[in-house]
Amino acid sequence: MSISILAQNLHGSEIIKIAAEVNELKKQGQTIANLTIGDFDSNIYPIPEGFKQRIVEAYADNQTNYPPADGVLATRQSVSEFIKNKFNLSYPPNQVLITGGSRPLIYSIFMALVDPGDKVVFPIPSWNNNHYCDLTRAQSVLVETRPENNFMPTADDLRPHIKGATLLALCSPLNPTGTMFTKKDLEEICDLVIEENKTRKPGEKPLYIMYDQIYSQLTFGKHQHYNPVSLRPELKDFVIFVDGGSKCFAATGVRVGWGFGPAHVIEPMKAIIGHMGAWAPKAEQVAMAAYLKQEAEVNMYLQALKTNIQSSLTALYQGFQQLKAEGFAVDAIEPMGAIYLTVKVDYVGKTTPEGKVLKNAADINFYLIKEAKVALVPFAAFGADGSVNWFRASVGASTLQEIEEIAPRIKEALIRLK
Ligand SMILES: Cc1ncc(COP(=O)(O)O)c(C=O)c1O
Numbered sequence: 001m002s003i004s005i006l007a008q009n010l011h012g013s014e015i016i017k018i019a020a021e022v023n024e025l026k027k028q029g030q031t032i033a034n035l036t037i038g039d040f041d042s043n044i045y046p047i048p049e050g051f052k053q054r055i056v057e058a059y060a061d062n063q064t065n066y067p068p069a070d071g072v073l074a075t076r077q078s079v080s081e082f083i084k085n086k087f088n089l090s091y092p093p094n095q096v097l098i099t100g101g102s103r104p105l106i107y108s109i110f111m112a113l114v115d116p117g118d119k120v121v122f123p124i125p126s127w128n129n130n131h132y133c134d135l136t137r138a139q140s141v142l143v144e145t146r147p148e149n150n151f152m153p154t155a156d157d158l159r160p161h162i163k164g165a166t167l168l169a170l171c172s173p174l175n176p177t178g179t180m181f182t183k184k185d186l187e188e189i190c191d192l193v194i195e196e197n198k199t200r201k202p203g204e205k206p207l208y209i210m211y212d213q214i215y216s217q218l219t220f221g222k223h224q225h226y227n228p229v230s231l232r233p234e235l236k237d238f239v240i241f242v243d244g245g246s247k248c249f250a251a252t253g254v255r256v257g258w259g260f261g262p263a264h265v266i267e268p269m270k271a272i273i274g275h276m277g278a279w280a281p282k283a284e285q286v287a288m289a290a291y292l293k294q295e296a297e298v299n300m301y302l303q304a305l306k307t308n309i310q311s312s313l314t315a316l317y318q319g320f321q322q323l324k325a326e327g328f329a330v331d332a333i334e335p336m337g338a339i340y341l342t343v344k345v346d347y348v349g350k351t352t353p354e355g356k357v358l359k360n361a362a363d364i365n366f367y368l369i370k371e372a373k374v375a376l377v378p379f380a381a382f383g384a385d386g387s388v389n390w391f392r393a394s395v396g397a398s399t400l401q402e403i404e405e406i407a408p409r410i411k412e413a414l415i416r417l418k
Pocket residue numbers: 038100101102103104127171174175212214244246252256257
């Protein structure tokens with residue numbers, strides 16, 4: 001009553017509901033492996049020491065007044081050099097925007113491009129696009145993906161949906177799956193967007209791509225990160241990148257995000273960010289500017305973080321593969337990037353020792369929380385149907401040892417199902 005229609009229609013986070021259940025059991029003294037949150041335990045994964053010191057120095061240097069609306073110039077310069085070094089992408093500092101973590105970038109991309117009723121196309125499962133559609137009153141177009149393609153969208157999946165759309169929201173490595181685009185799949189999607197834009201009339205809005213690559217520094221083994229602009233430079237005016245330090249520096253609470261793209265989109269985004277006041281804290285920006293320049297230090301940190309995250313993901317993956325080999329109805333997709341593993345627990349219709357029938361993924365999840373002391377997030381929290389028995393497992397808040405103990409506990413819990 002007496003609040004906006006938008007506020008009435010907002011959806012809460014599914015993950016928070018699961019977290020509430022986990023916290024309740026923790027209060028009762030139980031130890032639960034919490035694989036729900038897309039975050040790091042900062043005692044297991046602290047931010048880089050050199051970054052931390054520079055933040056402290058920036059405060060000591062009284063870097064505490066308003067930063068410029070688009071970010072401190074030195075930070076935009078450092079980011080511009082960083083993306084040149086890492087991806088060979090050329091964006092001058094005036095096409096870079098520094099924000100309070102990367103979420104404000106996503107919101108401002110939607111605000112800058114999408115009018116109420118515009119079509120925004122995104123794959124399912126994916127993270128939070130539905131909420132940004134709600135906030136901008138966009139028409140969301142959900143495109144289902146398949147485990148056979150690692151839950152990444154293909155051009156064929158997207159083709160029937162992009163006619164007349166304003167925004168295609170892509171992410172790789174993908175939250176929630178930890179999987180990535182192959183070069184060929186991303187190239188074909190780029191070509192689809194190029195073709196669609198050729199059909200637009202002068203003055204009509206083109207189809208833009210929001211390319212969220214916040215996990216691009218966390219990729220494993222042979223899996224290589226690709227981006228639309230390097231693959232198809234002619235898309236440069238149509239791609240806005242979402243990136244930042246939250247995941248690659250395990251710095252989710254530090255709140256320094258960066259985005260880059262064509263000036264005609266970055267400029268209005270800057271105004272929107274300014275009105276929201278969603279800047280990154282100035283001292284953190286100053287520290288990030290100095291830290292990003294320390295190439296050897298940054299690479300050493302990234303290497304160590306990647307090695308540890310990969311070990312945890314691989315241990316969990318192997319645990320699930322072992323259960324599968326023993327005949328349990330579970331599966332897992334090889335980890336490629338980010339901090340997530342995609343796992344399947346296919347036990348709908350089975351009965352618990354208390355006589356309760358597991359009706360959907362949420363029931364399976366709550367059974368595992370209680371009986372195996374492990375909490376996952378069903379793909380339903382990322383837009384999939386409740387009948388989809390795939391889950392996200394996030395390893396950032398657990399030690400390797402904790403991860404290694406999970407599969408045996410799941411096994412015991414599954415054995416008890418009839
Ligand atoms: C794909 C993706 N993009 C963006 C974000 C937001 O990151 P930040 O904490 O920098 O706002 C997240 C956080 O979980 C994410 O998973």
